[in-house]
Amino acid sequence: MFKVLNWHIEDKVGYLEINNPPSNPMDSAFFEEFYWWRTEIVEKEDIGSIIIHGKGRHFSSGAVLDDLLGIIARSYHDTNDIKKISEFLNKNSQIFFSLKDLKIPVIAAIRGVCLGSALELALCADYIICGEKAVLGLPETTFGLIPGCTGTYVLPRVVGKALATEIILSGKTFSPIEAFEWEIIQKIVPSKQVLNKAVEVAKKLSANFSPELKII
Amino acid sequence: MIQSNITSWETKGDIGILSISNGKENYLTEPDFLDLDLFKKWISDEKIKGLIIRGLGRNFSAGADIENLKKLAEDKTNLSGKMNKGKEILNFIEDLTIPVVASINGVCFGGGLEIALACHMRIASERALFAFPETNHGLIPGLGGNYRLTQLLGKRAYEFILTADMVCAAEAKKLGFVEYISETKDTFHFAMQKMISMVSDRSLEIIQSAMKAINNSNNSNREEALKLETELFCNLAVNVKFHQKE
Structure with missing residues (x-):
């Protein structure tokens, strides 16, 4: 059905796989398909939970900068109006955050790299499970930007202003152990077991799900 | 270096340093501990990328000087005006769009803690001590401390404020209003390194x-x-x- 996203259901668990290996970057096709999936598909399915994961060794390296900057530069050239471009791009943030409006738990299952927009997507999930060797981070400020897909809003609400400031301004990557200590992620498992353990978590959560889990 | 009331400030590279300096305990003689207009002008003139607030000497600040506060309280309108000014200063610091780090040595009590809570991050020496002693004197924190601590700690803030108990740096970190305990003896140096890791190479x-x-x-x-x-x-x-x- 999709090019960059795979969506299938098994045993009432919905699996959304980012399928653009090896690093599963989020290009414009990803954002279009994700929007379509969220607005037209997911709520019509008979499922109790959702697992978001990446194909192969990595979750995702985040947004494709050239794609994104290209869109912004072209529309800025055409309209000269930052507000308009911003309105258009803001759809991506709103749609990421709208995972919080679903009535079922969303689990991000992370192996390998999960950077920038990819971590922002994971932060909009309700539970993050990480492989031991995962690499997390919001590196945007190291290339002249800031996180633009919910990160500056969600991260401070999860870890507090102090730590969020440090993570965002330093742009440094961090390990699952650090992320666990900071309560950004909820579980660390051996890399090969990430998806299996995510299924266990998904089933447990959907059985005892409380909407309060969605509040950040 | 600019002097204003009981504070002074200076710039080191891209980073601003605000020092509280009032005797050994760095008492906040009055709630409006600096001239806000002067301070604002300095922040915008110098284009600093980060601000560190510290107490000169061995203590951050022991907070209000109770005897002086009693004197100030004789004129209620005057005191309330000064408290509002103090709040305005702390709101300005909290809303700054550059990171603000408190580097905390020794005692950090009452109004001193309220200043630290308005910062974006608190770094303490291993031997730093924290308390809101106000309720021991028939008062409550008056510069936004109740609000800011509750934002950070949730309901755990009640006990800390109502008992007026003193906690050490490790306990403050565990409670969640100190983010780092300095790994070296020189807390200010540690805070400076932390700040540099956040703002160097960033426009x-x-x-x-x-x-x-x-x-x-x-x-x-x-x-x-x-x-x-x-x-x-x-x-x-x-x-x-x-x-x-x-």
């Missing part, structure tokens, strides 16, 4: 954009908050693209 524009967005994260209207983030992002993105073309 003032990036820092301000990030901090504007982060400061806005307690906005309960998520749509508005996300809109602001995207706008700030797009403003930076246009520049990045132009630089790449050049």
Whole structure:
């Protein structure tokens, strides 16, 4: 059905796989398909939970900068109006955050790299499970930007202003152990077991799900 | 270096340092501990990328001087005016769009702790001590400390405020209002390193954009908050693209 996203259901668990290996970057096709999936598909399915994961060794390296900057530069050239471009791009943030409006738990299952927009997507999930060797981070400020897909809003609400400031301004990557200590992620498992353990978590959560889990 | 009331400030490289200096305990003789207009002017003139607040000498600040406070309280209108000014100073510090770090040695009590809580991050020496002793004197914290501590700790703030108990740095970190305990004896140096890791190689524009967005994260209207983030992002993105073309 999709090019960059795979969506299938098994045993009432919905699996959304980012399928653009090896690093599963989020290009414009990803954002279009994700929007379509969220607005037209997911709520019509008979499922109790959702697992978001990446194909192969990595979750995702985040947004494709050239794609994104290209869109912004072209529309800025055409309209000269930052507000308009911003309105258009803001759809991506709103749609990421709208995972919080679903009535079922969303689990991000992370192996390998999960950077920038990819971590922002994971932060909009309700539970993050990480492989031991995962690499997390919001590196945007190291290339002249800031996180633009919910990160500056969600991260401070999860870890507090102090730590969020440090993570965002330093742009440094961090390990699952650090992320666990900071309560950004909820579980660390051996890399090969990430998806299996995510299924266990998904089933447990959907059985005892409380909407309060969605509040950040 | 600029002197104002019981504080002084100076710039080291890109980083501003605000020092509280009033005897050994750095008492806040009056709630308005600096001249806000002068301070604002300095922040914008110097284009600093970060601010560290510290107490000169062995203590951060022991807070209000009770005897002096009693004297001030004789004129209620005057005291209330001064308290409002103090709050305005702390609100200004909290809303700054550059990171503000408190470097805390020794005692950090009452008004001193209220200053530290208005900072974005608190770094303490191993032997630092914290308390809101106000309720022992028939008072409560008066410069926004109740609000800020509750924002950080939730309901755990009640006990800390109502018992007026003193806690050490490790306990303060565990409670959640101290983020780091200095790994070296020189807390200020440690705070400086932390600040450098956040702001060096970052333009003032990036820092301000990030901090504007982060400061806005307690906005309960998520749509508005996300809109602001995207706008700030797009403003930076246009520049990045132009630089790449050049």
